[in-house]
Amino acid sequence: MPEDNKITQQIIGCAIKVHTALGPGLLESAYQQCLNYEMRKSGLFVEKEKPLPLIYEDVHLECGYRVDFMVERQIIVEIKAVDALNDIHLAQVLTYLKLNESRVGLLMNFNVMKLKSGIKRVVNGY
Numbered sequence: 001m002p003e004d005n006k007i008t009q010q011i012i013g014c015a016i017k018v019h020t021a022l023g024p025g026l027l028e029s030a031y032q033q034c035l036n037y038e039m040r041k042s043g044l045f046v047e048k049e050k051p052l053p054l055i056y057e058d059v060h061l062e063c064g065y066r067v068d069f070m071v072e073r074q075i076i077v078e079i080k081a082v083d084a085l086n087d088i089h090l091a092q093v094l095t096y097l098k099l100n101e102s103r104v105g106l107l108m109n110f111n112v113m114k115l116k117s118g119i120k121r122v123v124n125g126y
Helices: 002-022 028-041 087-100
Strands: 046-056 059-071 075-080 104-109 119-123
Touching (some): 002 075, 002 119, 028 046, 028 059, 028 075, 075 087, 087 104
Parallel strands (some): 075 104
Antiparallel strands (some): 046 059, 059 075
């Protein structure tokens, strides 16, 4: 868990840097590109729009979903640019964590005045 904390702090630092420079009100895709750039620049291993397979009994979808970012092969980062985060956004991240058997994810809404209020840390199983 300490490694998870270190990585999530680094990701949040990159996101704050992007949000400070750009502010709220842009499209999600703009924040996604800039956050991808900042995380890579900081030395993190980042997989953007990583395919997430879905397996249900005999049904196998190799690319059932795409997570915005898989960072260091363990942290899922889902970004939004919406008026407010709601339960369905949280459920989406929890589902991604379960499908990938990952422990920690970050849900970030860039459409806020202070990014800190738009970040939720999500832990699978809690």
